[in-house]
Amino acid sequence: MTKDSDYISKKKFMEVLGRYRKGSITRRHFLNVTGLGAATAVMGAAMPGLRPSPAFAGGNIGDRVVLATWPNYHDPSNFEAFTEATGAHVQVNVFGSNEEMLAKLQAGATGWDVYVPTNYTISTYVDEGLIEPLDTSKLSNYDASAFDARYAEAGSVDGTLYAVPKDWGSTGMAVNTAHNDGKPISSWKEFFDISRDKFSGRSMVHDYQLTTIGSALNYFGYSFNSVDEAELADAEKLLIDVKPHLFAITSDYQPSMRNGDAWLTICWSGDGKQLNTDIPEIHYVLGAEGGEIWSDYYAIPKGAPHSDAAYALINFLLDPTVNAKEVVAHGYPTADARTFALLPDELKNDPILFPAQELLSPLEFGAAATLTDPNRAELMARFKSA
Amino acid sequence: MTQRTRNWLLLAPAGTWFLVMLIIPLTVVLIFSFGERAPAGGVVPAFTLEQYANLPARWAAFKNTMTLAPIGTLSALVIAYPLAYFLAVKVDPKWRTILLVLVIVPFWTSILIRSYAWIFLLGGRGIPALLGWFGMEGVRLINTPFAVLVGIIYGYLPLMVFPIYVSLDKLDKKLLEASSDLGAKPWRTFLQITLPLSIPGIATGCMLVFILLMGEYLIPAMLGGGKVFFVGNALVDLFLQSRNWAYGSAVAVTLVVVMLVTVTVYMRLINRLGANRDDVSIM
Numbered sequence: 001m002t003k004d005s006d007y008i009s010k011k012k013f014m015e016v017l018g019r020y021r022k023g024s025i026t027r028r029h030f031l032n033v034t035g036l037g038a039a040t041a042v043m044g045a046a047m048p049g050l051r052p053s054p055a056f057a058g059g060n061i062g063d064r065v066v067l068a069t070w071p072n073y074h075d076p077s078n079f080e081a082f083t084e085a086t087g088a089h090v091q092v093n094v095f096g097s098n099e100e101m102l103a104k105l106q107a108g109a110t111g112w113d114v115y116v117p118t119n120y121t122i123s124t125y126v127d128e129g130l131i132e133p134l135d136t137s138k139l140s141n142y143d144a145s146a147f148d149a150r151y152a153e154a155g156s157v158d159g160t161l162y163a164v165p166k167d168w169g170s171t172g173m174a175v176n177t178a179h180n181d182g183k184p185i186s187s188w189k190e191f192f193d194i195s196r197d198k199f200s201g202r203s204m205v206h207d208y209q210l211t212t213i214g215s216a217l218n219y220f221g222y223s224f225n226s227v228d229e230a231e232l233a234d235a236e237k238l239l240i241d242v243k244p245h246l247f248a249i250t251s252d253y254q255p256s257m258r259n260g261d262a263w264l265t266i267c268w269s270g271d272g273k274q275l276n277t278d279i280p281e282i283h284y285v286l287g288a289e290g291g292e293i294w295s296d297y298y299a300i301p302k303g304a305p306h307s308d309a310a311y312a313l314i315n316f317l318l319d320p321t322v323n324a325k326e327v328v329a330h331g332y333p334t335a336d337a338r339t340f341a342l343l344p345d346e347l348k349n350d351p352i353l354f355p356a357q358e359l360l361s362p363l364e365f366g367a368a369a370t371l372t373d374p375n376r377a378e379l380m381a382r383f384k385s386a
Numbered sequence: 387m388t389q390r391t392r393n394w395l396l397l398a399p400a401g402t403w404f405l406v407m408l409i410i411p412l413t414v415v416l417i418f419s420f421g422e423r424a425p426a427g428g429v430v431p432a433f434t435l436e437q438y439a440n441l442p443a444r445w446a447a448f449k450n451t452m453t454l455a456p457i458g459t460l461s462a463l464v465i466a467y468p469l470a471y472f473l474a475v476k477v478d479p480k481w482r483t484i485l486l487v488l489v490i491v492p493f494w495t496s497i498l499i500r501s502y503a504w505i506f507l508l509g510g511r512g513i514p515a516l517l518g519w520f521g522m523e524g525v526r527l528i529n530t531p532f533a534v535l536v537g538i539i540y541g542y543l544p545l546m547v548f549p550i551y552v553s554l555d556k557l558d559k560k561l562l563e564a565s566s567d568l569g570a571k572p573w574r575t576f577l578q579i580t581l582p583l584s585i586p587g588i589a590t591g592c593m594l595v596f597i598l599l600m601g602e603y604l605i606p607a608m609l610g611g612g613k614v615f616f617v618g619n620a621l622v623d624l625f626l627q628s629r630n631w632a633y634g635s636a637v638a639v640t641l642v643v644v645m646l647v648t649v650t651v652y653m654r655l656i657n658r659l660g661a662n663r664d665d666v667s668i669m
Contacts, residue, residue: 099427100626106428124426201526207612209627248529248611261510261528372426377628378443384623385447385615 065309068115075329113310119154120366138311141318151295151335163297171292174267188218204265209380293363418635427629437636447620455599458538466546474554529611537605546591553587
């Protein structure tokens with residue numbers, strides 16, 4: 001396993017990173033399989049200290065801050081501005097899934113200062129003692145009242161604030177309508193049925209238990225978060241039945257959607273936005289039965305080595321001007337009203353970023369039990385190795 | 387300093403390395419494999435054989451690995467042997483170094499980047515599109531066992547070429563002349579002189595490639611689209627996604643045992659093959 005990251009030199013990493021940014025290759029799970037996260041840490045570690053540290057109003061916060069996050073998720077120029085302002089370089093560690101982030105933190109000594117957990121994972125981090133409570137006096141740009149509560153409430157557990165909102169999004173599907181007489185599809189039922197019929201060999205599901213099992217549960221009208229054994233058994237039957245018809249089980253679905261090998265995929269809204277912008281016949285739709293709505297947060301892991309720098313970075317990224325640039329870069333909606341006001345009009349009115357309320361209402365937030373349920377984890381692993 | 391002390395001192399670095407990097411981690415994995423999954427993932431100590439009892443759930447991964455690793459090894463051998471033969475015997479010595487360097491050049495680029503190139507080549511706009519021009523429509527290559535096999539052969543070919551090249555290079559050309567003088571046809575000379583004398587190289591190359599293939603993870607993940615699943619992929623899932631360290635450890639221990647058994651049998655066979663000849667032994 002470790003040999004994969006050994007293959008990556010700093011230069012190689014920069015090349016691949018450049019391709020990520022252009023969107024020619026993508027997203028979460030790619031990094032999960034390649035171990036690129038480790039390579040970035042190496043790259044970043046070689047950089048700090050090369051430049052002089054300018055004075056920073058917040059005092060000396062050290063020469064670096066380590067951020068564990070998702071791919072395509074930030075505007076790099078914001079990090080440069082942060083370094084200009086504080087003298088601390090941002091080392092970016094890129095991850096593939098919440099499961100992987102949790103696994104790394106459970107194994108201990110990650111060296112991260114800031115990470116980006118998704119709503120449903122935070123209570124588990126609290127239970128496991130892996131997350132620091134946040135001291136809001138160090139976050140002058142955090143204004144609780146500016147955030148839509150739906151996308152902020154998971155950051156607090158038992159009245160203690162552990163995480164502040166970054167952005168939110170939905171998990172739906174992207175369909176290339178050119179292969180379906182110009183028609184999009186509209187439900188998970190249709191998704192799995194067409195995958196075994198007209199779209200056989202052309203569909204993809206995520207390499208991610210939450211969304212893949214969740215969508216299969218939605219097919220039957222069950223809850224996205226179900227951990228009921230009978231319902232999971234139905235979902236497993238469906239997935240195993242669909243498997244021979246799938247083009248791939250991958251969370252790195254943009255390349256095959258772009259080159260036309262695949263016509264349909266489970267899709268995060270930001271990817272849907274990117275695909276639709278470049279190839280208009282690829283539509284992003286939400287399943288009529290439901291699906292996932294999620295929000296990501298900034299948090300500080302227990303034992304973060306550069307705590308001051310962690311607060312400085314989170315505070316910097318919460319600045320509405322900075323955050324607006326982030327949204328333009330990653331294409332996911334913000335929960336911060338101050339940031340929203342600064343967005344260009346076409347983003348404010350974008351139906352993929354901000355779907356109509358009636359489309360959002362059947363969606364569910366992932367639940368903590370969905371993350372930790374051993375049966376769901378094992379079901380996914382069985383489906384993949386079947 | 388006595389001879390004995392000196393020997394111990396000389397052994398110390400390698401011994402420490404093996405202890406810290408091999409024996410201790412393997413022991414930890416063995417202990418974990420008798421444990422249970424902790425509620426939020428990880429492992430709690432226990433003494434149960436439950437994880438081993440559950441092994442059949444990963445049968446497909448073992449089957450894929452145990453099928454594609456030997457096929458990949460043999461295919462690499464079939465492709466590598468003529469190349470090594472050409473380099474060692476046929477080619478003009480002044481080109482030899484350059485050609486050998488060309489065999490290594492791909493190693494200068496990460497296998498990850500090269501696998502991405504294969505994703506494009508095997509994807510719908512690559513080789514299948516080319517075949518389409520010749521009337522073969524609808525060929526599907528990417529995300530199939532074939533794609534994984536192509537990636538494996540491509541990735542591991544140099545590891546097969548070099549040992550064979552070395553054994554052929556050392557081959558005393560006078561033997562070939564003698565064989566020819568005594569009236570043997572070239573084909574017979576190859577079968578009776580060249581091939582037997584290159585068995586050490588073949589054995590080493592196959593061993594190198596096979597052992598690495600048994601633990602392969604990246605190529606199936608990238609060219610198999612998550613549908614061609616090796617034990618290595620199952621392990622990554624168990625540790626990073628399911629976070630079932632106990633079960634993952636049991637699968638890992640099983641893989642190590644399977645490998646040990648296979649390699650032992652293989653070495654026995656090779657040694658028996660070489661028993662009649664003093665000059666043939668593995669590595």
